[in-house]
Amino acid sequence: MIADIALALPEIFLAVAAMVLLVFGVYAGEKSTRFVATAAIVALAAAIVLVLGRQAATGFGGMFVVDAFGSFAKILILVGTGLAIAMSLGYLRDQGIERFEFPVLLMLSTIGMMIMVSAGDLIALYLGLELQSLAIYVCAAFKRDSTRSTEAGLKYFVLGALSSGMLLYGASLVYGFAGTTSFAGLAQVLQGGGTPIGVLVGLVFIAAGIAFKCSAAPFHMWTPDVYEGAPTPVTSFMAAAPKVAAIALFMRVFLVPFGGMVEEWRQIIVVIAVLSMVLGAFAAIGQSNIKRLMAYSSIGHVGYALIGLAAANQEGVRGVLIYLAIYLAMNVGTFGVILCMRRATGYSEEISDLAGLARTRPGLAAAMAVFMFSLAGVPPLAGFFGKFYVFMAAVNAGLYVLAVIGVVTSVVGAYYYLRIVKLMYFDAPAEPFAANTDRGVGVVTVAAGLFTLFFFVYPAPIVAGAQIAARALLP
Amino acid sequence: MIVQALAFYLFAAVTVAAGFMVIAARNPVHSVLFLILAFFNAAGLFVLLGAEFLAMILVIVYVGAVAVLFLFVVMMLDINFAELREGFLNYLPIGLVIGGILLVELFLVLGAWAIAPEAAKFASTPTPPVEQIANTHAIGQVLYTKYMFAFQVSGLILLVAMIGAIVLTLRVREGVRKQRISVQVSRTREEAVALRKVEPRQGV
Numbered sequence: 001m002i003a004d005i006a007l008a009l010p011e012i013f014l015a016v017a018a019m020v021l022l023v024f025g026v027y028a029g030e031k032s033t034r035f036v037a038t039a040a041i042v043a044l045a046a047a048i049v050l051v052l053g054r055q056a057a058t059g060f061g062g063m064f065v066v067d068a069f070g071s072f073a074k075i076l077i078l079v080g081t082g083l084a085i086a087m088s089l090g091y092l093r094d095q096g097i098e099r100f101e102f103p104v105l106l107m108l109s110t111i112g113m114m115i116m117v118s119a120g121d122l123i124a125l126y127l128g129l130e131l132q133s134l135a136i137y138v139c140a141a142f143k144r145d146s147t148r149s150t151e152a153g154l155k156y157f158v159l160g161a162l163s164s165g166m167l168l169y170g171a172s173l174v175y176g177f178a179g180t181t182s183f184a185g186l187a188q189v190l191q192g193g194g195t196p197i198g199v200l201v202g203l204v205f206i207a208a209g210i211a212f213k214c215s216a217a218p219f220h221m222w223t224p225d226v227y228e229g230a231p232t233p234v235t236s237f238m239a240a241a242p243k244v245a246a247i248a249l250f251m252r253v254f255l256v257p258f259g260g261m262v263e264e265w266r267q268i269i270v271v272i273a274v275l276s277m278v279l280g281a282f283a284a285i286g287q288s289n290i291k292r293l294m295a296y297s298s299i300g301h302v303g304y305a306l307i308g309l310a311a312a313n314q315e316g317v318r319g320v321l322i323y324l325a326i327y328l329a330m331n332v333g334t335f336g337v338i339l340c341m342r343r344a345t346g347y348s349e350e351i352s353d354l355a356g357l358a359r360t361r362p363g364l365a366a367a368m369a370v371f372m373f374s375l376a377g378v379p380p381l382a383g384f385f386g387k388f389y390v391f392m393a394a395v396n397a398g399l400y401v402l403a404v405i406g407v408v409t410s411v412v413g414a415y416y417y418l419r420i421v422k423l424m425y426f427d428a429p430a431e432p433f434a435a436n437t438d439r440g441v442g443v444v445t446v447a448a449g450l451f452t453l454f455f456f457v458y459p460a461p462i463v464a465g466a467q468i469a470a471r472a473l474l475p
Numbered sequence: 476m477i478v479q480a481l482a483f484y485l486f487a488a489v490t491v492a493a494g495f496m497v498i499a500a501r502n503p504v505h506s507v508l509f510l511i512l513a514f515f516n517a518a519g520l521f522v523l524l525g526a527e528f529l530a531m532i533l534v535i536v537y538v539g540a541v542a543v544l545f546l547f548v549v550m551m552l553d554i555n556f557a558e559l560r561e562g563f564l565n566y567l568p569i570g571l572v573i574g575g576i577l578l579v580e581l582f583l584v585l586g587a588w589a590i591a592p593e594a595a596k597f598a599s600t601p602t603p604p605v606e607q608i609a610n611t612h613a614i615g616q617v618l619y620t621k622y623m624f625a626f627q628v629s630g631l632i633l634l635v636a637m638i639g640a641i642v643l644t645l646r647v648r649e650g651v652r653k654q655r656i657s658v659q660v661s662r663t664r665e666e667a668v669a670l671r672k673v674e675p676r677q678g679v
Contacts, residue, residue, distance in 0.1 A: 008624075015631060022638070060624035101642045108635050115628060127628040134632060138639035153643075 004059035007066050010050040010074070011114050017043040018107040025100030033098045037085050040103035044082040044110065048075055056472065058120060062182045065120035068472035072321055072465055073117040073248035076328055080241030081110045083332045083444050088233030090438025091339055091347070095231065097143050106237060109135035113245035117252065122171040122181040125249065129167070129213060132245060133160050136238060140230040152229025159212070159222045167209025173202030186257035195261055203258055207268050210253065214246030215295075216302045217275035224287075227295035232347065235291055236335030239298050244324045247305050251317055254309065255474055262312045269310040274405055276303025281412035290338055290351050293416065294331070297375060300413055301327050307406055308390040311397035314470045319389035321466035326374075326386040326455065333448030334371040340364055340436045340445070348433075354420060356429025364433070365424045367449045374452045376417035377410050382455035483523055490516040503549045511542045528611040 005012065021036050021043075028035070051074045056067045085103050092098040112131030119125040137160060141153020175181050177198035178189045190199065212219040227235045254265055280300020287293040305327070308320035340361075341348045358365040374383035387410060394403040436442055455462075493513035500506045514537045521530035618626060 004624075019634075061621045063624045099642065101638055105635065105638060105642070108631060108638075111631065123622075123625050124628070127625055127632065131628060131632050131635060134635045134639065138635070138642055141643055144643050 003057075004064070007054065007057055007059040008064055008118075010047045010054070011111050011118075013050055014043060014047050014107055014111050014114070017046075018104050018111070021100070021107070022104045025104065028100075030099060033092070033100045033102070034089060036100040037089055037103040040107050041082045041085055043107065044078045044085075048078050051075055051078070058184075060124075062184055063121040063124040064115075064118050065183070066118060067469075069248070069252070069317075069321075069469040070118045072469035073244060073324075074114050076244045076325055077110060077113045077117070077241045080244060080328050080332065081106055081237065083448075084233060084237035084240060086440040087236060087332070087336055087339055087438075087444050089440055091231065091233050094342070094347070095143060097231065099142075102139065102142060105135045105139055109139070110241065113241060116245045117248040119249065119252065120183050122175065122183075125253065126164070126168060126171060129209075129249070130164060132242060133164070133213065136234075136242060139234045139237070140226055142234060143231045146229075148229040149231060152226045155229075156222055156226045163209045163212035163219065166205050166212075170202040170205025170207075170209060173198050173205065175202075177202065183252075183257040187259060190258060191260040195264065200261070200264055203261065203265060204268065206253065207265065207272070210246055210250050211272055214243050214250065214302050215299055216272045216306060217279040217299055218272075220276070220279065220299045223299055224292045224295040227298075228289055228291045228349075232291065232335065232339055232349075235294070236332060236339070239294060239331050239335065240328050243298065243302065244328060247302065247309075247320060247324060250306070251309055251320060251473065255312065255317070259474075266310055266312060269306055270399070270402055273303045273306035273310055273402065276300060276306065277406060277409040278303075281409040284413070284416050287416075288351055289349050290341075290354075291349050293351065294334060294338075297413070297417075298331070300409065301375075303409070304387055304390055304406060307394045307399070307402055310399055310402060311390075311393040313393065313397055314474045315396055316390070316393040317470035317473055318463075318466045319393040321469055322389045322462055323386040325462050325466070326382040326452075329448045329451045329455075330371050330374050330383055333367065333445050333452060334375070336441050336445030336448060337364060337368045337371065339438075339441045340433060342434050342436070343431060344434055351420060351423065353430050353433075355423050355427040357424040357433075359429050360432035364436075367445055368424060369421045370449050370453055372417040372421050376414035378414070380456040382452045385455060385459060479523060483520070486516045486519040486523070489513075490520065504546065507542060507546045507549055510545065511538050514538045514542065526610060528614055531611075 017040075021039055025032050025036050051071050054066045054071060058065050085106055088102065089098070092102060109132050112128045112133070112135065115124060115128030116132060119128055137153055137157040140156050141150045143149035171181070174186070177196040178186055180186060180189065208219060212222075215223040227238065230238065254269070258265060276299050280296050280298075280303055284293050284296035284300070287296065301323075305320050305323050308316040308318075308323065310316070311319070338349070339347075341353060354365075354368070357368070370381065374381035377383045377387045379385075387406070391403045391406055394400075394406070490513050493509045493516065496509040497506045497513065500509060514533055518530040518533040518538075521527070521533060
């Protein structure tokens with residue numbers, strides 16, 4: 001038991017820290033938000049150190065797996081949450097929703113995500129997923145006096161409950177036909193081929209449930225509305241860490257317990273990936289709200305990441321992990337710029353308000369241009385390398401059609417990313433934004449921009465880390 | 476044996492009748508009360524099956540919490556249930572068709588059900604024989620040991636639900652009189668009691 005607890009130390013530490021901060025916040029009142037948020041960031045940083053110190057092992061009767069793959073994903077998740085909290089304070093204060101529960105809820109959601117990527121059992125998978133989602137439902141409705149925010153929260157909750165139901169139904173079918181919920185046991189039962197049809201049906205339902213959580217088409221319907229309605233810091237959080245967790249979970253579930261059924265599930269993943277890429281590229285073109293645009297962009301990026309899963313080999317897993325790391329940086333940076341779109345009258349979300357930004361705020365425009373070029377996948381920015389690794393994996397696995405569709409949709413997607421750059425640099429200026437006073441947003445945006453810009457200079461740590469992680473998942 | 480059979484038919488008949496009354500009763504409060512009756516009888520059926528843990532949970536959770544919550548909702552929300560149920564009979568035929576299909580499917584599934592032969596080998600917790608160990612005891616043996624992880628994570632989920640409910644609904648209102656126990660307890664006799672000398676036939 002002690003060994004098990006030592007194994008889950010980062011999660012336990014975060015849970016205890018979240019509860020302590022909650023109690024502290026209750027006693028200290030609303031004015032303690034800034035302190036609670038800072039302490040939450042420190043706790044997340046400490047959790048990264050703890051994650052790095054774990055040895056690969058399995059605990060809690062096989063429910064909890066610690067390996068390099070999980071640790072890599074956990075570090076991305078912790079970084080994503082920390083940056084999201086750091087960026088949120090200014091916005092929350094301006095909107096009058098500066099409450100200490102916000103960082104606490106994000107921490108609890110992070111614990112759920114860490115459990116997801118460490119899941120070694122369908123029960124642990126479901127519990128992690130539910131812990132993560134439940135906290136985000138609440139955060140989406142956090143601005144409870146705004147109709148749009150509550151609508152976003154309610155919509156996300158209802159559809160999320162539906163997808164959880166599908167996932168549970170699939171898990172029950174798998175359990176009924178294979179006789180076990182543990183990933184190791186499932187892998188053993190299912191490796192011989194001759195898969196029972198019930199397991200296959202269950203697998204489809206599980207895929208639908210997880211695809212919903214990472215907003216892959218055709219389970220993406222909630223994404224634009226929720227991204228638009230939720231407060232911007234919540235959107236920036238939703239678009240980063242939970243996606244990493246859901247895609248990492250996708251890889252662990254499909255490659256470990258269902259690894260013997262690659263031929264059966266590959267077609268599902270290929271269809272989901274193609275639909276996501278196409279939808280992300282075309283549906284984003286007509287958007288006028290930048291948060292909706294980022295929602296469609298995130299759907300497209302999930303499609304690219306899933307290409308690596310469809311390859312179903314070590315190279316593919318490595319590609320997806322690199323992609324996720326880069327995606328996290330680009331996305332956090334873009335939302336940092338969106339959080340700077342503030343006038344005296346309030347926050348703006350219209351793309352047309354970015355017009356002529358290069359003349360009024362050259363620094364902000366340059367940062368946005370870097371992120372847009374990177375999201376479009378223009379070399380030598382980081383986004384190009386993310387796509388490069390997954391496309392190479394697909395080509396080496398013989399999935400030529402998928403790789404070609406990926407390249408074509410990237411070109412289509414480049415249109416709407418570059419349209420923003422054109423708007424900022426060549427159009428007549430709109431009313432200028434107020435100067436950014438929030439240090440958190442500034443620091444995070446600049447850091448994300450530098451990472452995106454100079455990733456190609458020294459990509460070794462991330463590529464090597466992803467390589468080790470991929471080897472841990474698929475020996 | 477005959478007692479068991481009689482008890483089964485009694486419980487089952489009352490459950491079905493109560494279930495029907497839940498949707499047929501005009502007054503929504505009566506519906507909820509019939510629902511509670513159905514829960515009690517279902518608990519009786521579980522006892523007959525030897526699943527006394529489920530029976531207890533059904534009474535404690537469903538009767539004790541869920542049904543009472545329903546009762547609160549029904550009585551506190553101002554919903555015109557008569558209007559809500561208008562056209563109820565129009566949907567009866569299609570409802571019956573769907574119900575009939577589900578029933579046939581249930582029979583088909585139960586008839587063709589086969590558990591994978593490997594299933595027993597991988598069962599994460601081998602089921603102990605019913606004669607040797609009561610099922611409450613059996614759950615108790617694994618819940619806090621083998622499934623401690625799942626149990627604790629469930630606790631975290633409930634914590635999030637609680638925080639969420641408070642975050643989304645609690646409003647700090649001005650001018651609300653709250654009970655402050657510390658103030659109550661620290662009151663002294665001097666500030667709480669005043670002795671007056673009341674003259675006879677004068678009043679206070």
